[in-house]
Amino acid sequence: MSEREALRGRLADGALAAVVGALVLVTAALDPDTTALDYPLLVVASAALACYRQAPRAVLAVATAAGTAHVLHAHPGPLAALPVLAAVHTAARAGHRALGAGAGAVFLAGYALTGPGGQESTERAGLLAGWFLCAVVTGLADRNWQAYLRQTEQRALEAERTREEAALRRAGEERLRIARELHDSLTHSISIVKLQAGVAAHLARKRGEEVPPALLAIQEASGEAMRELRATLQVLRTDEPVGTPALLVERARAAGLAVDLAVTGTERALPPTVERAAYRIVQEGLTNAARHAGPAQVRVGLDYGDTELTVRVDDDGTADPARPPSPGTGLTGMRERVTALGGTLRTAPRAEGGFSVRARLPLAASGLRGSGREGKRDLEKTG
Known part of the structure; x- marks a missing residue:
């Protein structure tokens, strides 16, 4: 329970005690048999109701003792039973x-013993007995209703989690299917191109001829395409990052990009889906800065909060707030990844110049662990 909900509950309990106390005190003030001793008893019986959530049995004991002492002393009307009725219900x-x-039963016995007798006293006792029976029944009904609501909420959460897991499983299966298709078609075709280009270059050298530049370019391009395809297949098989944001920053520095990394909060292991999303966001942010920011200073920030991870990639490049860039495939994919985790993403030019990427990722996000490993084994079996 959150602090706000706890405060709301305490206020409701206090309001109940105040309303019940006001009713019985006003009724007692109108009764000529009420003495100065009765008012503290009514206040104690009513005020105890403010603690019924924390100690229902203690509240019941205090309200019953004070209420019974009041009826034994003052012989009041049925409304004096209100604090005890509320305590019985809770x-x-x-x-x-x-x-x-x-x-x-204790309160009714005390009320019956002090009554004046006769038909009116019997009717009042019967009325109070019916009220106490209703208090017990409504308390049980309220308890069953709250249990039903909790079960319904739990079932809804379980159904949502099952739907999310099914969606992730289908996404993993589709990723594996695409990887298999690429492996079975493009890998073979590119291998043939590379092999034929290599054979042609070898035969040209064997005959003492100069290898055509176009043939060398084909050979080099096919080799590069094969390496890129293998890397793509690895991503499709696992969808796991091949490093950390810190490693991405080091690579960007080695490539000549001026990058600073700032980590705040307690750095720790996060759910795999969150770590994966943070890695891809930093990767895409650095890639965009290298392509579009020009000779800029880039700042990468990771803020580890209690409930969320904030990822920032800011640069002071050439982006202009008056001409915001149209979102491309990279930004669209980044937004889809963040939205799938229930987070928020802001990508826009900065007012002082440059571009800013800020993502908030809830740490409660989780996915199907192991789907990537299982997919990798499946692909290894198929070739």
Whole structure:
């Protein structure tokens, strides 16, 4: 329970005690048999109701003792039973129906002993007995209703989690299918091109002829395409990052990009989906800065909060707020990845110049662990 919900519950309990206390005190003030001793008893019986969530049995005992002492002393009307009725109801709601029924019986016995007798006294006692029975029944009904609501909420959460897992599983299966298709078609075709280019170059050298530049370019391009395809297949098989944001920053520095990395909060292991998303966001942000920012200073920030991870990639490049760039495939994919985790993403030019990427990723996000490993084994079996 959050602090706000706890505060709301305490305020509701206090309001209940105040309303019940006001009713019984006003009624007691109008009764000529009420003395100065009765008012503290009514205040104690009513004020105890403010703590019924924390200690329902103690509240029941205090309200019953004070209420019974009041009826034994002042012989009031039925409305004086209101604090005890409320305590019986809350006790039954907390699962103590036997104690609630016993407390009601004690109060009724005290009320009957002090009554003037006759038909009117019997009718009042019967009316109070019906009220106490209703208090026990409504308390049990409220308890069952709350249990039903909790079960319904739990089932809804379980159904949502099952749908998310099914969606992730289908996405993993589709990723594996694409990887298999690429492996079975493009890999073979590119291998043939590379092999034929290599044979042609070898035969040209064997005959003492100069190898045509176009043939060398084909050979080099096919080799590069094969390497890129293998890397793509590796990503499709696992969808796991091949490093950390810090490693990405080091690579960017080695490539000549001026990058600073700042980590705040307690750095720790995160859910795999969050780590994967953070890696891809930093990767895409650095890639965009290298392509479009020009000779700029780039700042990468990772803020480890209690409930979320904030990822920032800011540069002071040539982006202009008056001419925001149209979102490309990289930014669109980044947004889809963040949205799938229930996070938020902001990508826009900075007012002082340059471009900013800021993503907030909830740490509660999780996915199907192991789907990538299982997919990798499946692909290894197929070739």
